[in-house]
Amino acid sequence: MNLRLLLFVAVLTSLSVGLYAQKNTPALPPSSPDYDLLLKGGHVIDAKNDIDEVYDVAIKDGKIAKVAKDIPASYAVKTVVLKDMYVVPGLIDIHTHVYAGTGERNSYAGDDSVYPDGFTLRGGVTTIVDAGSSGWRNFEDFKDRIIDRSQTRVLAMLNIVGHGMRGAKFEDDTTDMQAEPSAAMAKKYPNVIVGIKTAHYVGPEWIPVEQAVKAGTIANIPVMVDFGARRVERPLYLLLEEKLRPGDIYTHAFSGERGEQDFATGGPGRGMREGRARGIYFDVGHGQASFAWFTAIPLYKAGFAPDSISTDLHIDSMNAGMKDMLNVGDKYLAMGMPLKEVIRDMTWNPAKEIRQTQLGNLSEGAIADVAILSIQHGEFGFDDAYSTYVKSDKKMQDELTIKDGKVVYDLNALTGEPWDQAPSKSVQQAKRWTKLRAQGFGYSHWHPLPGQPTIQDWRPYPFMPSGPNGPQDGRPARK
Ligand SMILES: [Zn+2]
Numbered sequence: 001m002n003l004r005l006l007l008f009v010a011v012l013t014s015l016s017v018g019l020y021a022q023k024n025t026p027a028l029p030p031s032s033p034d035y036d037l038l039l040k041g042g043h044v045i046d047a048k049n050d051i052d053e054v055y056d057v058a059i060k061d062g063k064i065a066k067v068a069k070d071i072p073a074s075y076a077v078k079t080v081v082l083k084d085m086y087v088v089p090g091l092i093d094i095h096t097h098v099y100a101g102t103g104e105r106n107s108y109a110g111d112d113s114v115y116p117d118g119f120t121l122r123g124g125v126t127t128i129v130d131a132g133s134s135g136w137r138n139f140e141d142f143k144d145r146i147i148d149r150s151q152t153r154v155l156a157m158l159n160i161v162g163h164g165m166r167g168a169k170f171e172d173d174t175t176d177m178q179a180e181p182s183a184a185m186a187k188k189y190p191n192v193i194v195g196i197k198t199a200h201y202v203g204p205e206w207i208p209v210e211q212a213v214k215a216g217t218i219a220n221i222p223v224m225v226d227f228g229a230r231r232v233e234r235p236l237y238l239l240l241e242e243k244l245r246p247g248d249i250y251t252h253a254f255s256g257e258r259g260e261q262d263f264a265t266g267g268p269g270r271g272m273r274e275g276r277a278r279g280i281y282f283d284v285g286h287g288q289a290s291f292a293w294f295t296a297i298p299l300y301k302a303g304f305a306p307d308s309i310s311t312d313l314h315i316d317s318m319n320a321g322m323k324d325m326l327n328v329g330d331k332y333l334a335m336g337m338p339l340k341e342v343i344r345d346m347t348w349n350p351a352k353e354i355r356q357t358q359l360g361n362l363s364e365g366a367i368a369d370v371a372i373l374s375i376q377h378g379e380f381g382f383d384d385a386y387s388t389y390v391k392s393d394k395k396m397q398d399e400l401t402i403k404d405g406k407v408v409y410d411l412n413a414l415t416g417e418p419w420d421q422a423p424s425k426s427v428q429q430a431k432r433w434t435k436l437r438a439q440g441f442g443y444s445h446w447h448p449l450p451g452q453p454t455i456q457d458w459r460p461y462p463f464m465p466s467g468p469n470g471p472q473d474g475r476p477a478r479k
Pocket residue numbers: 095096097131226287312
């Protein structure tokens with residue numbers, strides 16, 4: 001009897017739970033598409049997976065879900081058909097300055113920095129590394145002001161100077177170059193602080209480099225060096241052959257400012273050759289003053305291409321010879337570097353250099369940061385830091401940028417809908433695939449009473465002859 005009662009109660013409970021669940025779970029149509037976003041027919045370049053051909057890329061929940069030939073459009077909420085376009089991982093710019101907003105003049109921890117979002121997503125860049133604008137003393141202020149509030153993924157290299165890049169008075173003060181507190185701050189924010197930076201030092205000592213390497217060793221992260229003033233007391237070959245560790249990064253590598261070239265041939269000097277053989281990475285860091293055709297071309301012709309392409313974005317570079325990340329990449333295209341290698345140097349290589357290998361590739365399961373590029377053909381000129389140019393007949397254009405699986409920039413309305421047609425079904429689930437406003441006309445202000453038209457009751461007006469069902473057809477046209 002007791003057992004029967006128990007059984008009866010159990011059946012009742014499961015029934016009511018089932019009914020409750022049914023009532024409170026939104027019913028999905030049987031053909032509910034599995035993927036949020038499908039990029040169809042683009043030419044995929046993915047250096048990590050050695051892909052350089054046409055593939056479809058499906059995205060779900062912010063991750064790359066599938067890369068395959070011919071994924072049906074019906075499998076996705078939103079499909080974007082790409083014609084003559086390249087699908088590449090979201091670009092990674094490992095040398096920028098974005099510690100804006102403190103109000104400090106003549107300081108990269110202030111007015112010399114830019115806010116990231118206006119310079120990144122529109123150029124296909126989804127991840128940037130601030131290269132030492134802050135040090136351990138002000139990193140948390142930088143994080144609060146910029147890192148935590150930007151749509152761009154902002155990572156940081158901590159300046160070995162505790163105060164960061166606040167000008168010569170701070171940056172030449174060797175007493176504020178301390179490995180231990182720098183390493184401690186880096187360890188407090190793993191995978192946000194991805195390196196240690198030393199820069200701009202004018203003195204003859206090795207203290208900045210030695211403290212940076214010590215901090216990098218304690219925190220197990222790479223060091224990036226801007227070698228500052230050229231001094232006979234600390235020659236480049238000693239930096240690259242002895243002081244840095246394999247995996248450390250030499251930026252401004254094509255400035256020609258610090259003995260990068262062999263005096264006789266113009267090709268790579270001893271330190272560059274030995275450094276590369278030891279596993280030092282060579283980064284562009286174009287900036288306002290750190291990329292010279294006079295250096296880059298002889299080095300490229302001698303087989304010395306960069307490992308990573310980066311901008312050194314700041315207020316003095318942003319409107320100068322350097323325009324943006326793609327512009328720096330275009331310069332290597334102009335020198336004859338294959339597109340596949342240029343893309344590799346802006347995606348997978350920098351991801352490896354900062355040891356963030358969840359980025360910079362389109363493996364299934366990888367973070368769905370994607371740039372969709374076109375190649376423009378015409379007559380183009382590319383200035384270096386000295387207003388000397390190289391001409392080229394092509395340049396890259398960012399068409400569509402996707403971050404964490406959602407559209408964040410769309411230059412030519414690739415994901416938009418015709419204004420004079422009823423919204424497609426993908427608009428109803430726009431939150432699955434875009435950050436842009438696509439909720440449907442009137443959605444935000446219209447709260448219909450019973451009997452009044454809802455947002456689903458889209459109607460073409462009589463003056464819309466292009467309405468798919470003809471003028472005055474009151475029914476929604478598109479399904
Ligand atoms: Zn810099």
